[in-house]
Amino acid sequence: MTASSRPHDVVLFGATGFTGRLVADYLAHGAPTLRWAIAGRNRDKLARVKADLVKDHPALAELTVLIADAADPAALAAVAKDARVVCTTVGPYAVHGRELAAACAEQGTDYCDLTGEVNFIRDSIDRNHARAGQTGARIVxxxxxxxxxxxxxxxLLAEHFKKQGQKLKKASLFVGPMKGGISGGTVASMLAMLEEAGRDPRQRRLMGDPYALIPDRDKDRGPDRGDQMMAKFEPLVGAWTGPFVMAAINTRVVRRTNAISGYPYGKDFRYRESMVFGKGAKGAFGAGTFTAGLAAFVTLASTGPGRSILKPLLPAPGQGPSKAKRDAGFFRVRIVGESDGSGAGPLKAVARVEGKSDPGYGETAKMLGESALCLALDRDRLEPRHGVRTPASAMGNRLIERLRAAGMTFAIEN
Ligand SMILES: NC(=O)c1ccc[n+]([C@@H]2O[C@H](COP(=O)([O-])OP(=O)(O)OC[C@H]3O[C@@H](n4cnc5c(N)ncnc54)[C@H](OP(=O)(O)O)[C@@H]3O)[C@@H](O)[C@H]2O)c1
Incomplete structure (x- = not known):
């Protein structure tokens, strides 16, 4: 069966989880004509999710429910075979995600997820990139x-400089202010990664490698050395900054985009991310206490007894921020970029990315939902690039257009 003749445009795997339910609501609300299905391991829970969806969207009375356990390759192959796109919120991905990504690569089915786990993605690249290239799947x-x-x-910054005949050479991302909560699934994924890093020195080195996700880690390394670990004053934004937890995944993804797209940002591209805490003594205090608190959390969570202390204090699987908290959330990101100066001398520009609800849940449901829709419905407008991709290298400008239409800001300030 060709991808376009498959019965489901999108199968949402993990629809019973905290984030999966939000993505289900997003698709039900935003894509009324989509041919989609919900999937998971528990028939009763899925029936409850469907009943809740049907209350608000009676047309979903015919919504298909598929049963598959993340550890059952035959059931996953059947799910992947009948879908254009499988969109999954079943995590921790290093525990539950490996077989599904492989099934999609095998069946030529596009795939998108919410992982931030470097070890899982490296494994997926090594296992699935070549096969997905052959079958025509985009694993994102x-x-x-x-x-x-x-x-x-x-x-976006690179495209901006390209229009002026130049190449992006250096970019620094600053996140903040932002407000958001955390779910049990995210806690479980973070703790599982720290546990693996504690157990296996090879995985620990991989997670610390700024080039962990490029095709060949022994060759083609660029000039970046590691992520910001300390509080410091940042002249580019005139404020105090500290480590940004997600730099450990985001910077690796951005470097992979560059490497697998033929180096549109150049081989000497430099990239870093930090969190902004403000000006003066208050900013310095905020950056310093956050940095110390984060170091204490990572130290505690890296040991078995430490994890046993932390787990009861943190949300359990299935739990997450309330609707009121999600609606009160937001995030602001600025990326300060510099071009290579070919011809006219280096140019500077700032990309602004903003979301108006909780970044990890309200905005994330939007970002994942639109990624699934983009892969399923816009395939004729995407570059014919297959294998294990990144969001920018798979969907680039088209996904930006979709996310702008869904209320997010992607803008350039000179
Ligand atoms: N990148 C981001 O910004 C971002 C934001 C939010 C979440 N996330 C990630 O998304 C993932 C989910 O988070 P969450 O808080 O939504 O987690 P959650 O509420 O615990 O949901 C986990 C889901 O996985 C399903 N599941 C677990 N084991 C399974 C198995 N063996 N077979 C089939 N399904 C199985 C659960 O099904 P049952 O209901 O049957 O237990 C549930 O649907 C985590 O990895 C988290 O880190 C990332």
Whole structure:
């Protein structure tokens, strides 16, 4: 069966989870004519999700429900075979995601997810990139708050300089202010990654490698050395900054985009991310206390006894921020870019990426939902690039257009 003749445009796997439900609502509300299905391991829970959807959207009475466990390759192959796109919120991905990504690569089915787990993505590249290239599947990881604002924001800057005949050479992302919560699934994914890093020195080195996701880690390395770990005053924004937790995934995704797209940002491209805390003594205090708190959290969460102390204090799987908290959330990202100066001397520009609800849930449901819709419905407008891609290298300008139409800001300030 060709991808276009498959019965489902999109299958949402993990529709019973906290984020999966938000994505289901997003698709139900935003894509009334989509041919889609919900999938998961628990028939009763899926029936409840469907009943809730039908209350607000009676036309979904015919919505198909598919049963598959993340550990059952035959069931996953059947799900992938009947779909143009599988969109999954089943995490931790390093625990539950490997077989589904492989099934999609095998069946020539496009795929998008919300992982931020470098070890899982590296494994997916090594296992699935070549096969997905042969079958014509686009496997796109990191379609949430990590790493769409970073990846598409840098892409936007590069396109801006390209129109002026220049190449992006250097970019620094500053996140903040922002307000948002955390879900049990995200906590579980973070703790699983720290546990693996603690157990396996090879995985620990991989997670610390700024070029962890480029095709050949021994060759083609650029000039970046690592992520910001300390509080420091940043002249580019005139404010105090500290480490941004998601830099550990976002920077790797942006560097992969560059490497697999033929180096549109150049081989000497430099990229970093930090979190902004404000000016003066208050900013310095905020950056310093956040940096110390983060270091203490990572140290504690890297040990088994530490994780046992932390787990009861954090949300459990299935839990997450309330609707009121999600609606009160927001984020602002600025990416300060410099071009290579070919001909006329270096140009400077700032890309602005903003969202008006909780970044990890309200905005993430939008980003993942639009990624699935983009892969399913806009395939004729996407570059014919297959394999394990990044959001920018798979969907670039078309996804920016979709996210703007859905209320997010992607803009250039000179
Ligand atoms: N990138 C971002 O910005 C971002 C934002 C939000 C979340 N995330 C990631 O998204 C993932 C989900 O987070 P969440 O808070 O929504 O988690 P959650 O509420 O715990 O949901 C997990 C989902 O996975 C399903 N599941 C678990 N084991 C399964 C198995 N063996 N077979 C089939 N399904 C299985 C669960 O099904 P049951 O209901 O049957 O248990 C549930 O639907 C996490 O990895 C998190 O880090 C990323």
């Amino acid at each position: 990881h990191c379609c949430g708050f990590d790493s769409i604002p970073s990846d598409l924001g840098v892409h």
